[in-house]
Amino acid sequence: MPxxxxxxxxxxxxxxxxxxxxxxxxxxxxxYYVVQxxxxxxxxxxxxxxxxxSWEGSLDLYYPKLTDGDELIEQTExxxxxxxxxxxxxxxxxxxxxxxxxxxxxxxEAMNDAEDPExxxxxxDAVPDEG
Amino acid sequence: xxxxxxxxxxEEISETLSKLEERAPxxxxxxxxxxxxxxxxxxxxxxxxxxxxxxxxAGGGESRLPSPEEKEIVVSAGAGIAKFDKNGAEVNTSVGxxxxxxxxxxxxxxPVPLIVNAINSGTSFMQKQPFIRKxxxxxxxxxxxxxxERIEQxxxxxxxEN
Numbered sequence: 001m002p003x004x005x006x007x008x009x010x011x012x013x014x015x016x017x018x019x020x021x022x023x024x025x026x027x028x029x030x031x032y033y034v035v036q037x038x039x040x041x042x043x044x045x046x047x048x049x050x051x052x053x054s055w056e057g058s059l060d061l062y063y064p065k066l067t068d069g070d071e072l073i074e075q076t077e078x079x080x081x082x083x084x085x086x087x088x089x090x091x092x093x094x095x096x097x098x099x100x101x102x103x104x105x106x107x108x109e110a111m112n113d114a115e116d117p118e119x120x121x122x123x124x125d126a127v128p129d130e131g
Numbered sequence: 132x133x134x135x136x137x138x139x140x141x142e143e144i145s146e147t148l149s150k151l152e153e154r155a156p157x158x159x160x161x162x163x164x165x166x167x168x169x170x171x172x173x174x175x176x177x178x179x180x181x182x183x184x185x186x187x188x189a190g191g192g193e194s195r196l197p198s199p200e201e202k203e204i205v206v207s208a209g210a211g212i213a214k215f216d217k218n219g220a221e222v223n224t225s226v227g228x229x230x231x232x233x234x235x236x237x238x239x240x241x242p243v244p245l246i247v248n249a250i251n252s253g254t255s256f257m258q259k260q261p262f263i264r265k266x267x268x269x270x271x272x273x274x275x276x277x278x279x280e281r282i283e284q285x286x287x288x289x290x291x292e293n
Binding site: 022023024025026027034036038039041056058060062091092094096099101103105107 | 193194248252253254255256258259261264265268269
């Protein structure tokens, strides 16, 4: 699992809005998040090994009508920017009639930690320099 | 005496070029149709991989998976290709379930796009399974390749006509 994503979920859990990964067993009252990694969106292979993998995930926010001055959406987007930079977008906004909840869906892309290629490419000197 | 050069076949080339310009919109539409078909096939394949669980009411704020009946509706509806929107040489379309109409679910008529949206995007009582987004991001390069191949074929055919 990408560490970027793990850090993002940890930061989400620090907010006052409840967070669940892969849905709720029992839905909480008021606003809440659902976050999950959806699928692998791309990968780069070299030397018969997958070197880099990118994952597409989504963050769903369900909330009843917001009151004036409630910055829930702004805070969410600030968090997304903090952890994913520019690789996120607002995918859809919906309204659920039976529950009266608003539903916003953001899609983001998280990369697996790549090993630093330069680090491996350093070849040690065959003859130690004897000064 | 000034240097002179005669080139044969310029007329044919200009004829071909004007033909290309004339037929560009239809060639683009043919290409787009191929690409849209690739995308629709991928979405249909995604619909078949939807996870299901026997239906039970998601009472008390519980979340549930789609029922096998709901999946059957989505699979049998199949993603379609919308009517092409032509604007000069620019052609646009969309692939999806928007025109899939209604289906019978437990004796009630329900709109198919609503069921698809509930599965694809999730609701407060349904777990999301974004099969359309997965197909769209996975099949985009394949669709582009199909469009490119079809357009190249058409252009080759037009230039060979002379």
